[in-house]
Amino acid sequence: MSLNTATVSRQWSLEECIAGCERHGIGGIAPWRDKLADCGTAKAARLIKDAGLTVSGLCRGGMYPAADAAGRAAAIDDNRQAVDDAAEIGAACLILVVGGLPQGSKDIADARAQVRDGIAATLEHSRKAGMPLAIEPLHPMYAADRACVNTLKQANDLCEALGAGVGVAVDIYHLWWDPALEGEIARAGAAGRILAFHVCDWLVPTTDLLLDRGMMGDGVIDIPRIRGWVEAAGFDGLCEVEIFSANNWWTRDADEVLRTCVERHRTVV
Amino acid sequence: MSLNTATVSRQWSLEECIAGCERHGIGGIAPWRDKLADCGTAKAARLIKDAGLTVSGLCRGGMYPAADAAGRAAAIDDNRQAVDDAAEIGAACLILVVGGLPQGSKDIADARAQVRDGIAATLEHSRKAGMPLAIEPLHPMYAADRACVNTLKQANDLCEALGAGVGVAVDIYHLWWDPALEGEIARAGAAGRILAFHVCDWLVPTTDLLLDRGMMGDGVIDIPRIRGWVEAAGFDGLCEVEIFSANNWWTRDADEVLRTCVERHRTVV
Numbered sequence: 058m059s060l061n062t063a064t065v066s067r068q069w070s071l072e073e074c075i076a077g078c079e080r081h082g083i084g085g086i087a088p089w090r091d092k093l094a095d096c097g098t099a100k101a102a103r104l105i106k107d108a109g110l111t112v113s114g115l116c117r118g119g120m121y122p123a124a125d126a127a128g129r130a131a132a133i134d135d136n137r138q139a140v141d142d143a144a145e146i147g148a149a150c151l152i153l154v155v156g157g158l159p160q161g162s163k164d165i166a167d168a169r170a171q172v173r174d175g176i177a178a179t180l181e182h183s184r185k186a187g188m189p190l191a192i193e194p195l196h197p198m199y200a201a202d203r204a205c206v207n208t209l210k211q212a213n214d215l216c217e218a219l220g221a222g223v224g225v226a227v228d229i230y231h232l233w234w235d236p237a238l239e240g241e242i243a244r245a246g247a248a249g250r251i252l253a254f255h256v257c258d259w260l261v262p263t264t265d266l267l268l269d270r271g272m273m274g275d276g277v278i279d280i281p282r283i284r285g286w287v288e289a290a291g292f293d294g295l296c297e298v299e300i301f302s303a304n305n306w307w308t309r310d311a312d313e314v315l316r317t318c319v320e321r322h323r324t325v326v
Numbered sequence: 327m328s329l330n331t332a333t334v335s336r337q338w339s340l341e342e343c344i345a346g347c348e349r350h351g352i353g354g355i356a357p358w359r360d361k362l363a364d365c366g367t368a369k370a371a372r373l374i375k376d377a378g379l380t381v382s383g384l385c386r387g388g389m390y391p392a393a394d395a396a397g398r399a400a401a402i403d404d405n406r407q408a409v410d411d412a413a414e415i416g417a418a419c420l421i422l423v424v425g426g427l428p429q430g431s432k433d434i435a436d437a438r439a440q441v442r443d444g445i446a447a448t449l450e451h452s453r454k455a456g457m458p459l460a461i462e463p464l465h466p467m468y469a470a471d472r473a474c475v476n477t478l479k480q481a482n483d484l485c486e487a488l489g490a491g492v493g494v495a496v497d498i499y500h501l502w503w504d505p506a507l508e509g510e511i512a513r514a515g516a517a518g519r520i521l522a523f524h525v526c527d528w529l530v531p532t533t534d535l536l537l538d539r540g541m542m543g544d545g546v547i548d549i550p551r552i553r554g555w556v557e558a559a560g561f562d563g564l565c566e567v568e569i570f571s572a573n574n575w576w577t578r579d580a581d582e583v584l585r586t587c588v589e590r591h592r593t594v595v
Contacts, residue, residue, distance in 0.1 A: 158530075163548040165503065198467045200503035201530045201546045211505055234434065234469035236480055261427075261470045266532055277470045279432040 058322045059085025059113035060315065061255065061299035062092050068311035071096040075104050081315045085111040085295040087152075087253075093142060102146045113295045114191060114226070114253045115143040119153035121175030122168040122205070124160050129171065132156070136179040140188045149294060150191040150252040151183065152226050157202045168205045176219055184222045191252040192216065193226035198266050208232070209241035216250055227287055228255035228299070230270055233278045239286050246290020254287050256280055256326055257300045268303035272317060274325035284326060296326060327591045328354030328382035329584065330524070330568035331361050337580035340365040344373050350584045354380040354564040356421075356522075362411060371415045382564045383460060383495070383522045384412040388422035390444030391437040391474070393429050398440065401425070405448040409457045418563060419460040419521040420452065421495050426471045437474045445488055453491040460521040461485065462495035467535050477501070478510035485519055493517075496556055497524035497568070499539055502547045508555050515559020523556050525549060525595055526569045537572035541586060543594035553595060565595060 060083050062074045069077060071092040078086055086105060093101055093115070105112060118139040123129045136151075143151040155172040158165060176190060183190050192212040195204035206212055209232055212225045225245050232238050245251050258276030263269050273280055284296070298318045300306050306314050329352050331343045338346060340361040347355055355374060362370055362384070374381060387408040392398045405420075412420040424441040427434060445459060452459050461481040464473035475481055478501055481494045494514050501507050514520050527545030532538050542549055553565070567587045569575050575583050 158546055163546050165548075169505070196466060197503040198465065198532070198535075201528055205503075207503055208505070234466040234474075234476055236438070236477070259470055263467070263535055266467075266535065277427055277432050279434070 058083055058319065059087055059111065059295035059297040060318065061087040061116065061297050062089050063116070064298055064300045064306065064318065065311040065314055066301070067307040071101055072104060073311070075108050075110065077311060077315050078110055079108050081319055083315065083319065085113045085297070087112065087114045087116060087297050087299070088146070089116045090139065090142065093146070098142050098145050105146055111295060112146050112148040113297045114150045114152045115139065115146065115148040117152045117154045118179065118190070119204070120156040122156045122159045122171040124162070128159070129175065133175060133178045136175070137182045140179065140183045140186050144186045144188050148188070150189040150224065150226070152191050152193050152253065154193055154195060155204045155206050157200060157205050165200065165205055172205060173215060173218060176215070176223060180219060180222050189252050190223045191226040192223060193228055194231055196231040208235055208237070209245065210237055213241055213244050213250070216248070224250035224252040226253035226255060227251055229278050229280060229283050230255070230257050230259060233259060233283065238283070242286045242290050246292060249291070251287060251290060251292040253297060254284070254292055254294060255297045255299045257298065265303065268301045270300045270302055272300060272306060273298070273321040280326050296322065298322065327352055327588065328356055328380065328564035328566040329587070330356040330385065330566050331358050332385070333567055333569045333575065333587065334580040334583055336576040340370055341373060342580070344377050344379065346580060346584050347379055348377050350588055352584065352588065354382045354566070356381065356383045356385060356566050356568070357415070358385045359408065359411065362415070367411050367414050374415055380564060381415050381417040382566045383419050383421045384408065384415065384417040386421045386423045387448070387459070388473070389425040391425045391428045391440040393431070397428070398444065402444060402447045405444070406451045409448065409452045409455050413455045413457050417457070419458040419493065419495070421522065422459055422461050423464060424461065424473045424475050426469060426474050434469065434474055441474060442484060442487060445484070445492060449488060449491050458521050459492045460495040461492060462497055463500055465500040477504055477506065478514065479506055482510055482513050482519070485517070493519035493521040495522035495524060496520055498547050498549060498552050499524070499526050499528060502528060502552065507552070511555045511559050515561060518560065520556060520559060520561040522566060523553070523561055523563065524566045524568045526567065534572065537570045539569045539571055541569060541575065542567070542590040549595050565591065567591065
């Protein structure tokens with residue numbers, strides 16, 4: 058298991074997350090860039106190494122579509138920096154949340170083309186750095202404002218178009234509903250392209266589009282089934298727990314959250 | 327244009343909706359069953375006929391998956407009644423919101439099989455009544471609790487499996503994000519299977535999963551492009567406006583809402 062720092066985003070700094078992982082016997086961590094910046098990349102790299110943690114990914118690069126060329130260039134610069142940060146902390150991949158519609162645009166096909174071009178531009182740098190890019194398809198409810206790549210099929214198609222150095226992140230929250238999921242996981246696995254596996258749960262009802270994700274076991278996703286598909290496809294990395302939960306898990310004691318993650322990871326994942 | 331009564335759900339009875347359509351020069355109506363029951367089906371049929379309105383659909387049948395056989399049988403009975411009601415008011419189709427996971431289930435593949443079987447059981451009755459069933463794929467954010475048919479491809483596949491008497495409802499709110507949409511609309515059209523076309527808009531941000539739909543033009547959907555695909559595929563029915571909006575349009579004067587629908591239908595749809 059790996060702890061995505063978003064799971065205790067309100068409670069802990071990166072330093073506290075690293076210490077918490079050691080305390081709870083969690084073998085991996087996936088920092089977000091804001092926490093990494095607060096800590097300092099060099100210091101974080103040293104602390105993570107000293108704690109013996111695997112870095113299952115750095116969250117996140119992406120956010121490519123922009124209303125003008127200057128915005129697109131700034132996004133590519135930022136992604137190059139993210140690649141360097143990911144390399145410095147020894148991350149398994151840089152997670153890409155690719156971005157949605159530029160301000161004022163209704164052209165999702167154009168946004169998707171901008172994403173393809175932006176990743177291609179990042180790949181020139183990330184290949185040299187030896188840092189794999191992981192395209193994370195996000196749930197279609199984020200198509201407008203966060204990611205216009207919304208199915209694993211789309212992500213697989215993009216990977217085939219872009220060539221070496223790019224793969225996918227499979228997050229069950231975003232993908233559980235997709236009737237094509239099993240086949241697309243097998244397709245990604247056959248190409249050696251599954252770079253990350255993220256878990257949480259889908260709550261019924263869900264009260265907020267962004268910040269109401271559930272702890273594994275509290276929702277309706279058949280997590281073992283999807284984990285079985287991912288592992289049958291050859292993925293042998295860590296199972297990363299990423300829970301955005303403004304009114305529940307972010308309000309609790311962080312050690313209780315980590316204890317619960319570990320217990321649920323053993324029993325329902 | 328057709329007025330789905332959900333658009334002024336809080337303000338008006340079916341009788342008031344019918345009178346409102348006449349007043350605003352709207353040529354069609356699509357009642358929900360609760361409003362139809364309040365009015366009485368026979369009376370509603372007479373009022374709609376006297377007003378010269380086309381009935382673009384009756385909302386809704388469906389909700390097939392259930393935890394036990396009694397629940398499934400009750401759903402099929404209810405759908406047969408809905409077919410009869412739709413026929414009595416001369417509806418172009420009965421809209422099916424197919425249902426999500428039964429209470430306690432995490433097996434979405436089984437829910438989808440229950441939907442297929444439930445529609446098949448309804449078809450025995452609806453074919454005799456001459457009432458087309460319109461499978462409405464709902465946005466993936468409703469997969470758990472409202473409809474486990476979430477893409478037009480799924481709906482088209484179901485129609486092919488089920489045979490005559492069943493088609494699809496294309497609602498841009500649910501489908502706008504889908505990279506396969508243009509092709510699947512063409513596929514549905516080639517089979518003469520597009521039975522309804524629903525419009526509203528996707529707001530950014532969306533503050534509620536259910537009740538924060540936007541008026542056409544206020545969101546990010548390229549409505550004319552999708553309407554173009556639907557009409558190029560041979561659909562020549564009414565454009566039905568269906569807006570669930572607890573904190574905006576449901577709080578306004580209903581005549582203002584209808585005036586706005588008519589104006590936006592002319593300018594941005």
